[in-house]
Amino acid sequence: MNLEIKGTHGYSPGGSTREYIDKKLKRLNHVESHMADLHLTLNREKNGEFRTEANFHFRWGAMGHIRVADRDLFKALDSLFDKIEVKATKEKDKIQEH
Numbered sequence: 001m002n003l004e005i006k007g008t009h010g011y012s013p014g015g016s017t018r019e020y021i022d023k024k025l026k027r028l029n030h031v032e033s034h035m036a037d038l039h040l041t042l043n044r045e046k047n048g049e050f051r052t053e054a055n056f057h058f059r060w061g062a063m064g065h066i067r068v069a070d071r072d073l074f075k076a077l078d079s080l081f082d083k084i085e086v087k088a089t090k091e092k093d094k095i096q097e098h
Contacts (some may be wrong), residue, residue: 002037011044020074024081031052034058034095038084042073053075054084062091 007013013021021040027048028035042051050073054066055097066083 001032001035004037004039006039006041008043009045011042011050013042017042017073017077018019019031020077024077027081027085030086031085031092034060034092035088040080045069050076052080054080056084056088058088058095059089060095064088 003025005013005018023034023040035056036059037055037057039055041055043051043053045051049069049071051067051069052067052073053062056064058064063082064085064087066075068080068083070079
């Protein structure tokens with residue numbers, strides 16, 4: 001799986017953020033072989049809120065987009081990865097049924 005992590009609007013993800021993302025990626029091991037790309041965008045808004053977005057593509061062409069906002073970056077990442085896991089598992093199960 002290709003992984004891209006980028007920060008926008010002056011936010012640059014540091015080492016601790018990248019380590020936290022790597023830790024969260026381990027939860028996706030059961031669907032990782034089905035995902036071709038995962039693009040994460042971390043953005044700090046003017047009001048102090050963090051907006052995290054994930055765009056992902058599956059090997060069979062399906063795509064997903066999830067957006068989460070929270071004042072705490074790590075809470076936003078937790079919620080984002082929870083939603084990615086649910087969506088990816090549903091997509092994987094849908095393909096395996098056919």
